[in-house]
Amino acid sequence: MNDVFVFHSKSADTAPGKGVHERVVDRARYASLARVDNWRRVLSNFHVCPFEFRGLTYNTIEHAFQAHKIALADPVKAKTFSVESGTELGLGDGTKAQRARKLVRLTQAELEEWDTMKDSLMAEAAVAKYKACQEARQVLKLTGDAELWHLMTQRGKPSQCVRFIHLEHIRHM
Structure with a gap:
């Protein structure tokens, strides 16, 4: 067992x-x-420990995860999840990032693309966090x-x- x-x-x-x-x-x-x-x-x-991922800094894995989902529809809004943005969202905790997951509405094609990449993206972001923290x-x-x-x-x-x-x-x- x-x-x-x-x-x-x-x-x-x-x-x-x-x-x-x-x-x-x-x-x-x-x-x-x-x-x-x-x-x-x-x-x-949701654990806050800033780390660099794909050229930007994120407070949590949730921030990186949601940012890359949002980026499929709106790369500018996606950057608000980063520490570099200086926004309340980017400097906040994982709860703020999760609540902002509906910042944009993804098309069916974008949702399908997201479904193919979300697991590997989560794993990649986790590697970055655990290396940094x-x-x-x-x-x-x-x-x-x-x-x-x-x-x-x-x-x-x-x-x-x-x-x-x-x-x-x-x-x-």
Whole structure:
């Protein structure tokens, strides 16, 4: 049986294995992780730790993700997600970035293009964040070989869990 950690941007600060839907065979294995405040939130796409990605700086993975989606329809508006823009959005947290995801309406063709690129873009942005952010890199390393699952929400309520295999790969880079 594999150890499993479940996280999201508002995860409770509980010991490894004590989170919702988690399981851990040997809690002692994660003693160092347990000493990190809000370690699950660090794994979230909303965790603020500025990093450079494709020529711009983003506060969170969510900023980079939404910016590149918006760029399919409006590259100028997409830049407002960057730190360099100096906008409240670009300097804000992941919640602001997620709320701005509907800044433009994508055409059906743009949505189809987005669907083909979003997973690889997420993974690429995560690599950039974890290279730049020592805290996040350390937390990721401390998760050992546990499966990492992100709890997705819609309208503030849990909707599904998605395994973040890209983080599991980054952990071993």
